[in-house]
Amino acid sequence: MRIVDTTLICNEVDRNYTVRVTIEGGDPSSYAVTGISGTLTTTAPFVFTSDPIITSAPFSLTVNDANNCSPQVLDGVSPCAFDEPVFVPESFTPNGDGVNDAFIIPGIEGYPLNTIDIFNRWGVEVYSAAGYDNGAVRWDGTSADALIPGDLPTGTYFYVLELGDGSPVIKGFVHLNR
Numbered sequence: 001m002r003i004v005d006t007t008l009i010c011n012e013v014d015r016n017y018t019v020r021v022t023i024e025g026g027d028p029s030s031y032a033v034t035g036i037s038g039t040l041t042t043t044a045p046f047v048f049t050s051d052p053i054i055t056s057a058p059f060s061l062t063v064n065d066a067n068n069c070s071p072q073v074l075d076g077v078s079p080c081a082f083d084e085p086v087f088v089p090e091s092f093t094p095n096g097d098g099v100n101d102a103f104i105i106p107g108i109e110g111y112p113l114n115t116i117d118i119f120n121r122w123g124v125e126v127y128s129a130a131g132y133d134n135g136a137v138r139w140d141g142t143s144a145d146a147l148i149p150g151d152l153p154t155g156t157y158f159y160v161l162e163l164g165d166g167s168p169v170i171k172g173f174v175h176l177n178r
Helices: none
Strands: 002-011 016-024 032-034 038-040 046-050 059-064 072-076 115-119 125-130 155-162 170-176
Touching: 002 072, 016 038, 016 059, 016 072, 046 059
Parallel strands: none
Antiparallel strands: 002 016, 016 046, 032 059, 038 046, 059 072, 115 125, 115 155, 155 170
16 A cells, blocks of 8 residues: 655635645555544545645555555645734625625734734724634624623724734734624
8 A cells, every 4th residue: 555646735815735645555545644634535546635735734644454454654744825814804704694704814813922902993892802713702792891791793803913923913803794
């Protein structure tokens, strides 16, 4: 069994990448890929495609089969190079339709020491977080600190984002549209 082709695919929009490998030989019915999650086709050519990997993370995967004769190990790093380390969108729509309902900052996962502060047009802080990760820590357009806690109104909000790695502070505006 061997890896015959490897392709790294950069996704500039989401600031991540995928690893795609083609496997042949050995016992195809028992191929197993470990180290990173993804999917393996069930018919030839047997192609494993990883789930998206954050740009700042390297990868390591092992391909094996039931014969366990020659496990193949593949290590690598992101093929992506961006002008800006993260992409901060200009708007989001937290209206409950399941699309664009949170302020997602592609690439932020690679900066775990980040902090973000978001202010309304009067300069009042409406959201603040450390370790923003687009998952457990993300802004959904609400504020517990607003005059009336809960959903914030449609409007333009100012943010200050520090990546926590010594990079310059990123400042800008995001439009919340309900």
